[in-house]
Amino acid sequence: MSDEMEQPETGEESLFDAPPMGEQERMVEAVLFASAEPVSVAELAERLPHGSDPAEALVHLRKRYEGRGVRLVRVGDGWAMRTAPDLGFLMQKESVETRKLSRAAIETLAIIAYHQPVTRAEIEEIRGVSVSRGTIDLLIEMEWIRFGRRRMTPGRPVTFVVTQEFLDHFGLESARDLPGLKELRAAGLLESRPPPGAMPGPGTEEPEEEAREGQSELFED
Amino acid sequence: MSDEMEQPETGEESLFDAPPMGEQERMVEAVLFASAEPVSVAELAERLPHGSDPAEALVHLRKRYEGRGVRLVRVGDGWAMRTAPDLGFLMQKESVETRKLSRAAIETLAIIAYHQPVTRAEIEEIRGVSVSRGTIDLLIEMEWIRFGRRRMTPGRPVTFVVTQEFLDHFGLESARDLPGLKELRAAGLLESRPPPGAMPGPGTEEPEEEAREGQSELFED
Amino acid sequence: MAEDDFRSDALSVSERLAAEALIVDVDGFEGPLDLLLTLSRTQKVDLRRVSVLQLAEQYLAFIEKARHLRIELAADYLVMAAWLAFLKSRLLLPPEPGDEGPSGEEMAAHLAFQLERLAAMREAAARLMARDRKGRDFFARGAPETVTRKREVRYQATLLDLMQAYARIRTRDEFRPFVMDREAIMTMEQALERMRPLIGYAGEWTDLTAYLPEGWQRDPARRRSAMAASFAASLELARAGLIEIEQRETFAPIRIRKARQ
Numbered sequence: 050m051s052d053e054m055e056q057p058e059t060g061e062e063s064l065f066d067a068p069p070m071g072e073q074e075r076m077v078e079a080v081l082f083a084s085a086e087p088v089s090v091a092e093l094a095e096r097l098p099h100g101s102d103p104a105e106a107l108v109h110l111r112k113r114y115e116g117r118g119v120r121l122v123r124v125g126d127g128w129a130m131r132t133a134p135d136l137g138f139l140m141q142k143e144s145v146e147t148r149k150l151s152r153a154a155i156e157t158l159a160i161i162a163y164h165q166p167v168t169r170a171e172i173e174e175i176r177g178v179s180v181s182r183g184t185i186d187l188l189i190e191m192e193w194i195r196f197g198r199r200r201m202t203p204g205r206p207v208t209f210v211v212t213q214e215f216l217d218h219f220g221l222e223s224a225r226d227l228p229g230l231k232e233l234r235a236a237g238l239l240e241s242r243p244p245p246g247a248m249p250g251p252g253t254e255e256p257e258e259e260a261r262e263g264q265s266e267l268f269e270d
Numbered sequence: 271m272s273d274e275m276e277q278p279e280t281g282e283e284s285l286f287d288a289p290p291m292g293e294q295e296r297m298v299e300a301v302l303f304a305s306a307e308p309v310s311v312a313e314l315a316e317r318l319p320h321g322s323d324p325a326e327a328l329v330h331l332r333k334r335y336e337g338r339g340v341r342l343v344r345v346g347d348g349w350a351m352r353t354a355p356d357l358g359f360l361m362q363k364e365s366v367e368t369r370k371l372s373r374a375a376i377e378t379l380a381i382i383a384y385h386q387p388v389t390r391a392e393i394e395e396i397r398g399v400s401v402s403r404g405t406i407d408l409l410i411e412m413e414w415i416r417f418g419r420r421r422m423t424p425g426r427p428v429t430f431v432v433t434q435e436f437l438d439h440f441g442l443e444s445a446r447d448l449p450g451l452k453e454l455r456a457a458g459l460l461e462s463r464p465p466p467g468a469m470p471g472p473g474t475e476e477p478e479e480e481a482r483e484g485q486s487e488l489f490e491d
Numbered sequence: 492m493a494e495d496d497f498r499s500d501a502l503s504v505s506e507r508l509a510a511e512a513l514i515v516d517v518d519g520f521e522g523p524l525d526l527l528l529t530l531s532r533t534q535k536v537d538l539r540r541v542s543v544l545q546l547a548e549q550y551l552a553f554i555e556k557a558r559h560l561r562i563e564l565a566a567d568y569l570v571m572a573a574w575l576a577f578l579k580s581r582l583l584l585p586p587e588p589g590d591e592g593p594s595g596e597e598m599a600a601h602l603a604f605q606l607e608r609l610a611a612m613r614e615a616a617a618r619l620m621a622r623d624r625k626g627r628d629f630f631a632r633g634a635p636e637t638v639t640r641k642r643e644v645r646y647q648a649t650l651l652d653l654m655q656a657y658a659r660i661r662t663r664d665e666f667r668p669f670v671m672d673r674e675a676i677m678t679m680e681q682a683l684e685r686m687r688p689l690i691g692y693a694g695e696w697t698d699l700t701a702y703l704p705e706g707w708q709r710d711p712a713r714r715r716s717a718m719a720a721s722f723a724a725s726l727e728l729a730r731a732g733l734i735e736i737e738q739r740e741t742f743a744p745i746r747i748r749k750a751r752q
Binding site for chain 1: 521522523524525567570571573574592593597598601604605607608609611612613614615616618619620622623624625626627628629630631632633635636650651
């Protein structure tokens with residue numbers, strides 16, 4: 050087995066020969082097995098011998114693990130090995146006590162996932178209430194959301210998007226696979242419709258907050 | 271996917287036959303994969319449904335992984351999954367030291383990210399203390415900052431900008447997406463949790479902090 | 492119980508009880524939209540067919556009741572109440588000719604849309620949280636092997652660290668807005684502008700340093716710049732015949748006074 054790796058020494062040309070596909074599959078298997086985080090195809094290509102085709106190796110590997118206790122799953126741009134969800138009951142020992150998220154945090158997370166990229170004002174518009182301090186903070190800290198591009202509208206507000214860790218946690222291949230996304234879009238419920246005339250907006254910040262913000266404005270570029 | 275969760279509870283199932291050997295093998299596979307420590311046969315027997323034969327399942331599993339990128343190995347009186355030794359080169363395991371970036375470095379980095387392109391003199395102006403060469407060198411070495419265009423002012427000082435590597439590390443699409451002060455506050459990042467070590471009083475750096483940074487900050491006033 | 496506050500003819504006993512439970516639970520609501528959504532459930536129809544008019548009345552009754560029980564409601568709730576009262580009048584009265592703004596129907600439709608969207612997001616959130624989740628239903632490698640590039644000493648810093656560092660710097664007390672350092676430079680124009688109105692009062696010989704503005708006297712760099720600018724300005728003023736300058740000896744204080752006409 051390990052002899053195969055010594056082959057390249059025999060001739061210059063073989064330096065550029067990729068290992069056989071079976072061997073590449075083993076390598077991808079080893080790398081993904083060793084990592085708790087998803088690994089992208091680009092990263093795999095970087096680590097495998099020159100000329101390898103990790104994308105193809107992944108196809109083979111995925112098939113090999115079908116129906117096993119461990120599966121090969123896609124997470125955003127990455128690939129990862131995860132235990133089969135039907136065996137969760139065996140894992141009490143491993144399961145981590147997840148922090149109980151507040152209703153506000155869960156809703157904010159869902160709104161970001163389904164409406165991304167979304168600004169804070171839009172989240173507030175949808176929930177009809179201002180986003181409490183610390184909610185965004187918490188979601189960033191859990192690495193479930195991150196900052197996206199700024200919106201090209203007046204004030205260039207920052208937007209929020211979900212992360213690969215979010216996809217990984219909820220077992221999603223991509224944000225397109227969010228449950229019910231298509232139906233929601235078809236029903237027009239993911240549009241941001243401007244309210245006709247003056248609707249009461251989500252809560253203006255508490256006055257003391259206003260004052261503090263006012264001051265900080267002075268310091269902004 | 272989640273439908274599979276409807277499986278009967280372990281307790282109930284024990285009234286009936288043990289799951290088929292193929293299923294037991296899957297279970298052992300998942301448990302060994304997810305476990306941080308080697309797992310003994312006795313422990314496996316405890317975790318698998320009543321009447322299971324983990325020793326036999328291990329034999330099957332071991333055979334299944336023969337010649338693969340991952341192997342089933344015995345460690346003490348437990349069993350564990352390990353990457354095949356001939357693929358160790360893919361892991362390039364070296365002693366890694368994780369260090370927290372010094373306060374001087376993180377502040378310098380933050381200023382470069384928010385003000386780029388920025389000259390060293392400008393960084394010092396904003397930080398209120400001089401920036402040591404070591405700090406800049408470290409950030410360059412980490413590939414988080416690089417030289418930008420020279421400033422067209424007397425002395426033509428070099429400027430610093432952040433790199434793609436920086437953006438990747440911090441999960442940003444561009445440095446322009448960094449939130450402003452107002453947004454930091456809105457997200458609860460400013461007041462809600464004072465940074466470790468609290469806010470420095472006007473002008474004074476905490477002396478112990480200076481001392482800790484010691485060597486790399488030899489050149490600080 | 493001020494049951495008459497509710498339109499008891501329109502609401503059944505169970506609905507009334509439900510509405511009263513709402514009052515008790517007022518802290519449990521996440522804002523007026525949330526409350527409206529809960530109220531709309533009592534209509535027991537598809538959200539798309541909800542009667543906005545009835546909903547407005549239910550909401551107003553709720554507010555009235557809360558007021559009666561002296562429950563403090565956040566301003567948001569009262570703003571919504573005012574808006575719903577307005578909406579109600581628009582829905583009930585025929586539009587006056589020349590009326591500006593959206594029709595009652597448009598406003599009602601938007602409110603219905605908001606409620607439907609909020610309900611949808613809530614349901615989506617529930618479905619999301621009910622998924623198989625990492626660390627509960629499926630698991631990552633328990634004993635990951637660290638993979639590193641050879642050169643690395645890994646320094647850790649998170650985005651939070653970065654932003655907090657920045658916030659820390661930018662909120663220091665001595666912070667002043669960053670401009671390419673013009674802080675320590677005074678131009679002759681600035682000095683002229685400052686001195687012109689002042690020299691009218693300088694009948695007596697006055698030391699030039701007295702004209703340095705507040706905040707420019709201590710810091711050496713700023714003092715130097717202000718001094719140079721003020722001196723240049725005084726030469727300019729002298730050339731225009733507005734002042735006289737004198738210096739008794741080398742390095743003695745430079746003094747100026749208003750020119751005597």
